[in-house]
Amino acid sequence: MQHNVSFHSQATNTFGESSEYSNAAIRDQHAMPQKRVYHAEQALIERFKETLNTETLQATFTCGGSLPILLEPNRDEAGNLTPRTHERVQEQRVLTKGVTLRWGKHENGQVLTLPVTDKTALEELVNACTPATFGRGGEDVYDESYRRAVALSAGDFMTDFCPYESGIIDIVTQLLLPSITGELEPAPPRSEVAKRYGLSHSQEGEIHYCIMKFTRQNSDYIYSAGIQKCLAGLRILPATTEGMLAIMGRLDMTGTGLTFKHDFIELAAQRISARNAAKKQMSGDDRKEASKANAQKRKMMSRGIRAELYKLNIYTGPSGMFKAHVDTPRSESQIGSLVVCLPAYFEGGALAVRHLGQEIIHDWSKTTFATQEPRVQWAAFYSDCEHEVLEVTSGHRITLTYNLFLAPGTSLLAGQPTSLEPQCLPLAQSLRRMLASEDFLPKSGYIGVHLAHSYPHTHPKFHAFVPSMLKGVDMALYESIVALGYKAVLDQITGPNLPSAEVLQLLESKGRSSMRTESPIVSNLQEMTFGDEPDEDDGNTDDQMCEFYSHCEPDSDESESADAGAPNGTVVELRRRYRARAKITWLNEAKSREPCRAYVAYGNEARGATKYSSAALIVRIPNWVERSSTAGSQADPVVVWE
Numbered sequence: 001m002q003h004n005v006s007f008h009s010q011a012t013n014t015f016g017e018s019s020e021y022s023n024a025a026i027r028d029q030h031a032m033p034q035k036r037v038y039h040a041e042q043a044l045i046e047r048f049k050e051t052l053n054t055e056t057l058q059a060t061f062t063c064g065g066s067l068p069i070l071l072e073p074n075r076d077e078a079g080n081l082t083p084r085t086h087e088r089v090q091e092q093r094v095l096t097k098g099v100t101l102r103w104g105k106h107e108n109g110q111v112l113t114l115p116v117t118d119k120t121a122l123e124e125l126v127n128a129c130t131p132a133t134f135g136r137g138g139e140d141v142y143d144e145s146y147r148r149a150v151a152l153s154a155g156d157f158m159t160d161f162c163p164y165e166s167g168i169i170d171i172v173t174q175l176l177l178p179s180i181t182g183e184l185e186p187a188p189p190r191s192e193v194a195k196r197y198g199l200s201h202s203q204e205g206e207i208h209y210c211i212m213k214f215t216r217q218n219s220d221y222i223y224s225a226g227i228q229k230c231l232a233g234l235r236i237l238p239a240t241t242e243g244m245l246a247i248m249g250r251l252d253m254t255g256t257g258l259t260f261k262h263d264f265i266e267l268a269a270q271r272i273s274a275r276n277a278a279k280k281q282m283s284g285d286d287r288k289e290a291s292k293a294n295a296q297k298r299k300m301m302s303r304g305i306r307a308e309l310y311k312l313n314i315y316t317g318p319s320g321m322f323k324a325h326v327d328t329p330r331s332e333s334q335i336g337s338l339v340v341c342l343p344a345y346f347e348g349g350a351l352a353v354r355h356l357g358q359e360i361i362h363d364w365s366k367t368t369f370a371t372q373e374p375r376v377q378w379a380a381f382y383s384d385c386e387h388e389v390l391e392v393t394s395g396h397r398i399t400l401t402y403n404l405f406l407a408p409g410t411s412l413l414a415g416q417p418t419s420l421e422p423q424c425l426p427l428a429q430s431l432r433r434m435l436a437s438e439d440f441l442p443k444s445g446y447i448g449v450h451l452a453h454s455y456p457h458t459h460p461k462f463h464a465f466v467p468s469m470l471k472g473v474d475m476a477l478y479e480s481i482v483a484l485g486y487k488a489v490l491d492q493i494t495g496p497n498l499p500s501a502e503v504l505q506l507l508e509s510k511g512r513s514s515m516r517t518e519s520p521i522v523s524n525l526q527e528m529t530f531g532d533e534p535d536e537d538d539g540n541t542d543d544q545m546c547e548f549y550s551h552c553e554p555d556s557d558e559s560e561s562a563d564a565g566a567p568n569g570t571v572v573e574l575r576r577r578y579r580a581r582a583k584i585t586w587l588n589e590a591k592s593r594e595p596c597r598a599y600v601a602y603g604n605e606a607r608g609a610t611k612y613s614s615a616a617l618i619v620r621i622p623n624w625v626e627r628s629s630t631a632g633s634q635a636d637p638v639v640v641w642e
């Protein structure tokens with residue numbers, strides 16, 4: 001996403017107005033006050049705070065690091081590379097061998113290990129490369145005035161360097177992925193203004209960003225002279241000079257050249273909200289909603305990064321370079337690029353990465369090469385970051401480039417049948433053994449297993465659990481059930497270990513959809529009620545809550561229809577839950593008496609409480625005769641909320 005902010009453009013804004021006005025008129029009316037009203041230091045602190053608070057989205061747009069190559073590392077007496085202590089293992093980010101490259105056709109293979117001892121082999125590698133092209137106007141072009149480099153495609157060489165093994169992908173996943181999958185995390189609370197005008201977090205962030213960028217400010221005031229730029233930056237500039245003057249008159253009533261920051265925020269929020277409404281009317285809302293849902297689903301499925309080797313590039317001095325560009329995404333799920341600089345001598349050739357007016361320079365030239373041990377150095381950045389390889393003045397700058405894609409990641413196993421063989425899970429074996437016995441539930445019935453972990457709610461008001469959330473042993477259990485082919489529901493457990501009232505009906509319903517499909521779970525979400533969630537503020541203790549529940553416990557012979565005329569909906573609901581609970585054969589104990597809990601996310605920072613709930617996997621078990629003929633079949637997999 002390039003934020004090309006243009007201040008003097010003549011364009012039609014989203015209010016449908018043609019924006020033509022005199023910048024000079026505005027400037028004359030509201031000249032910058034001469035007097036400095038705050039200390040420079042204070043301003044810097046405020047700016048930093050602002051960045052910290054509001055520019056969270058993609059604040060870390062690039063990251064980088066280096067791995068020293070120790071060809072003769074220290075070993076302990078036993079010859080181990082690092083003593084087996086926790087601390088030392090953490091430090092073990094060194095490469096203990098050079099990076100080997102192999103290329104060349106059959107029977108003409110060549111090999112080079114960097115750092116280089118054999119200059120001839122290095123020259124041969126350069127000769128084996130072809131001039132590097134780049135994309136322009138939808139075509140691959142070769143233009144030395146824009147890019148002067150040579151390259152080998154991934155299919156034409158091999159290397160033993162592995163970004164996973166060296167820990168780079170771990171770091172990149174931790175630093176760059178959270179902003180991409182941000183909606184999965186509890187969102188920071190929006191301000192009252194943002195809530196009032198229905199602004200998204202990023203829209204709110206953008207207002208603060210523009211204030212920071214275009215107005216010199218202290219904490220409460222902003223300079224009125226920057227307001228016009230702010231509005232342009234936010235794409236909410238009024239169409240006419242009169243409109244702009246009216247805004248300035250409203251914001252800077254006393255003519256001091258200063259505006260209350262909160263007044264500006266209010267005005268900006270109002271205009272963005274109007275723009276949102278106008279846009280909504282103009283566009284195909286349904287299509288947008290659908291693509292939003294798809295994007296969300298994609299994010300839900302993405303807890304990791306997959307790096308795909310793309311090219312080997314050599315920029316040779318003098319004059320090797322690649323001017324400012326944005327990498328062409330290879331697919332919808334590409335989120336960024338990784339550049340790994342191999343240990344070879346060169347000067348110049350810094351990699352500049354830019355985002356929203358900020359620039360980070362990754363300089364890997366001889367300065368580090370000459371003074372320290374050789375290193376493999378790397379940088380990763382989001383796809384929308386502009387970047388540039390500055391001129392290499394001497395030597396060969398050799399890089400490996402990788403495309404970074406969203407991927408399920410190591411912690412997301414649900415629905416990944418190719419990477420996991422659930423039949424081999426010990427839990428699946430043991431479940432199969434139990435179900436094979438005629439002594440266990442000879443007639444059909446239900447089993448319930450309380451999950452080991454609590455799970456955050458996916459919606460502030462409605463509960464839903466999706467397999468992709470599952471962790472550790474819970475995931476193993478889920479996969480085992482999938483492997484056995486029985487119908488199951490991931491259910492929230494509330495109150496004194498009560499499943500939801502309709503869980504058994506769901507299990508008996510005819511329709512079947514695969515648990516693997518992760519379809520959005522909307523139709524069967526339960527609204528949180530008093531009974532679901534003991535309110536910690538109302539002073540109820542666990543014991544009081546349980547006493548309340550116990551009044552609702554149904555007599556064992558009470559019939560379903562007896563509830564029909566019951567006056568209190570909550571009590572009816574609770575009785576149904578008790579009844580469901582009694583019909584389930586529970587295979588383990590629930591963890592606690594108060595399963596639905598609110599924790600404050602992010603330690604003591606007031607970012608709002610995230611609700612975590614206990615859950616159980618409830619499985620419909622056919623009678624013994626039926627299951628002895630079908631158990632183990634994977635033909636008809638398990639179901640979650642259809």
Ligand SMILES: O=C(O)CCC(=O)C(=O)O
Pocket residue numbers: 313322327339351387389399401
């Ligand atoms: O080699 C580098 O540092 C970056 C290369 C690059 O930007 C590209 O291949 O797109």
Ligand SMILES: [Fe+2]
Pocket residue numbers: 325326327387
């Ligand atoms: Fe690039």
